[in-house]
Amino acid sequence: MQFSLAVLPGDGVGPEVIDEAIKVLKAVGARYGHDFKLEYGLVGGIAIDKEGTSLSTQTLKMCKSKDAILLGAVGDPKYDDPQAPVHPEDGLLELRKGLGLFANLRPVKVYPALENNTNFKPDVIRGVDFVFVRELTGGLYFGKPKRQWRTSRGRRATDSMNYSEQEIERIVRVGFEVAMSRKKKLISVDKANVLQSSRLWRQVAIEVSADYPEVDLEHMLIDACSMRIIQNPRYLDVLVTENTFGDIVTDEASMLAGSMGMLPSASIAGVPQSGVKIRGMYEPIHGSAPRRARQDIANPIATIMSMAMMLRYSFALEKAAAAVEAAVERVLEEDYRTYDIMGEGKKKVGTNKMGDMITERLGG
Numbered sequence: 483m484q485f486s487l488a489v490l491p492g493d494g495v496g497p498e499v500i501d502e503a504i505k506v507l508k509a510v511g512a513r514y515g516h517d518f519k520l521e522y523g524l525v526g527g528i529a530i531d532k533e534g535t536s537l538s539t540q541t542l543k544m545c546k547s548k549d550a551i552l553l554g555a556v557g558d559p560k561y562d563d564p565q566a567p568v569h570p571e572d573g574l575l576e577l578r579k580g581l582g583l584f585a586n587l588r589p590v591k592v593y594p595a596l597e598n599n600t601n602f603k604p605d606v607i608r609g610v611d612f613v614f615v616r617e618l619t620g621g622l623y624f625g626k627p628k629r630q631w632r633t634s635r636g637r638r639a640t641d642s643m644n645y646s647e648q649e650i651e652r653i654v655r656v657g658f659e660v661a662m663s664r665k666k667k668l669i670s671v672d673k674a675n676v677l678q679s680s681r682l683w684r685q686v687a688i689e690v691s692a693d694y695p696e697v698d699l700e701h702m703l704i705d706a707c708s709m710r711i712i713q714n715p716r717y718l719d720v721l722v723t724e725n726t727f728g729d730i731v732t733d734e735a736s737m738l739a740g741s742m743g744m745l746p747s748a749s750i751a752g753v754p755q756s757g758v759k760i761r762g763m764y765e766p767i768h769g770s771a772p773r774r775a776r777q778d779i780a781n782p783i784a785t786i787m788s789m790a791m792m793l794r795y796s797f798a799l800e801k802a803a804a805a806v807e808a809a810v811e812r813v814l815e816e817d818y819r820t821y822d823i824m825g826e827g828k829k830k831v832g833t834n835k836m837g838d839m840i841t842e843r844l845g846g
Contacts, residue, residue, distance in 0.1 A: 484517040485797050488548040490541070493527040493570060494770025495780035495833075496554020502782035502837025503552060503789040506809075509841045510793065510802045521548070525577065526570035526770070527558030536573030542580050550796035551577070551763040552789060557770035570770075578618050583749035583763055584649070585656045586616040587791070588732045590715075592739055595814040599825045600740040602712075607738050612718040614735070615660055616728030617653040618749055620645050621679075623725055645679045645724065650686040652753075657722030658694040659753050664719055669700045671707045671723035671731075683724065704731070711735050732767060741822040742768040743781030746788035748795055762796045764788040778832035781820040783810055786840060809843040 489504065491497035504520070511518050523541040530536050536556075545551050556570040577583070592600075592610040600607060625642035632638075654670065661668040670687040672680035684701055691699045702710070704727045710717060711731060715738055723731070736742045743766070750762040766784030774780050787810060794803035813836070819828040820836055831839070 483515075483797075484519065485550070486519045486521070486548045487792070487796075488541075488545045488551045489520050489522045490525045490545075490551060490553045491522070491528075492525055492554040492556045492770060493558050494555055494772040494775045496526075496556070496770055498554075498775070498778070498780050498833050499766065499782040499785040500552065500554040502833060502840075503785040505837050506786050506806060506841050506844065507789055509844050510799075510806065513805075513844065514799070514802050516797075516799070516802070525553070525573040526556030527561055529573060530558075530561065530568055530570065536568055536570050537576045542576065545577065545581060545763075548761075549759070550761065550792050551581070552785075552792060553577075553763055553765035554785065555766065555768060555770040557772070559772060575623060577763060578749060579624065581761065581763065582619070582751040583761075584617065584619045585653055585750050585752075586614075586618045586728065587660070587748045587750065587754070587795075588614040588616060588728075588735075588745065588767060589791075590614070590732075590735045590738055590745060593744075593811060593814050595811070595817070596740045596744075596823060599819075599823050600738065602738065607715060610715045610718075610738055612715070613660060613664075613720055614728055614732050615653065615657040615720065615722040616732065617645075617649065617722075617724045619725075620649045621725035643677065643679045643724075643726070645682060647682060647686050650683050651690055654683075654687045654690045654722055655693075656750075656753050657720060658690060658697055659755065661697045661720040662694065663754075663756070666697045667700070667719045668694075668697050669702050669707070669718065669721045671702050671704050671721055671727055673704050673727070674701070675703060679724070687722075707731060708734060711738070736767060741781060742766075743784050743820065743822045744787075746784050746786075746791055748788065748791040750795055754795055756800075757798050759798045760795050762792065764792040764796075778834055779821050780833045781822050782833050782837050783820075783840075786810060786837070805844055806840075809840045812843045813839045
């Protein structure tokens with residue numbers, strides 16, 4: 483079968499980890515007889531440098547014509563000035579909005595081989611395996627008014643958390659569908675004791691739950707959820723939450739797995755169902771880490787696992803996705819580690835070598 487994808491390496495370590503994911507993808511194609519057509523584009527700081535904008539109309543058009551998008555990372559310190567007219571992250575937000583990628587899936591899994599490679603007691607994180615469903619195109623990041631201005635008393639700024647019932651309904655439905663494929667348990671995360679937007683969120687979640695009587699729906703305040711992630715992460719299975727809350731707690735949860743370099747993500751434009759292809763953008767949850775760039779030390783596993791999610795959701799290649807995930811687990815069981823997940827007695831390897839070993843063990 484033939485599939486098309488846009489490849490956006492981005493900034494910092496992005497190109498390096500993307501190279502390793504493409505290496506594994508080509509091995510998948512050779513093993514299963516699939517043809518992956520790649521077209522490269524610019525996004526983020528590199529796009530500002532070469533095209534004057536963080537995402538050109540041509541790159542967005544190219545992405546819209548593909549089955550999926552594989553993204554490295556965006557971010558460049560030279561654009562950190564709040565007064566800068568354009569920022570690398572603007573391109574990421576434009577991609578999400580322009581492609582209608584309203585649902586972000588972020589799985590959090592603790593591999594047995596890494597139980598002793600985190601700051602947590604092994605008996606607390608052993609067997610942890612849950613997934614966040616984060617709303618991605620609404621809330622504070624996109625709400626209006628959004629502005630900064632001067633008054634006679636000084637500067638002021640405002641951001642607006644706006645949600646329609648339609649936006650809430652579609653993301654909550656994704657949460658229920660994911661829960662149906664797992665343990666039929668869904669936690670809806672909000673701040674309904676304070677925010678009106680969260681009160682609407684909770685109301686809509688209850689309404690949608692009528693379509694999923696098999697699923698146990700629980701409501702949890704975001705602060706309680708933040709504590710539960712650390713206190714008893716095995717309690718969690720599927721969590722659905724709005725944009726800003728999801729952005730924060732998913733980074734918190736990444737530490738359960740030992741490193742942000744271990745966690746993938748999928749931003750999709752529909753409700754995931756077995757065998758159904760959905761356009762999506764796939765990226766590691768980590769940033770561009772410019773200080774780690776071009777040193778062959780960045781962990782490519784999150785990007786490779788994001789590519790596996792692409793195989794599953796955008797290409798409906800479940801067998802190939804499972805094979806990639808198994809290859810990653812096999813390498814970890816053999817005690818190979820990049821610097822960020824290094825432990826006593828383990829074998830340290832670089833970005834390129836980690837990609838090579840995962841490729842070699844694909845189906846091995």
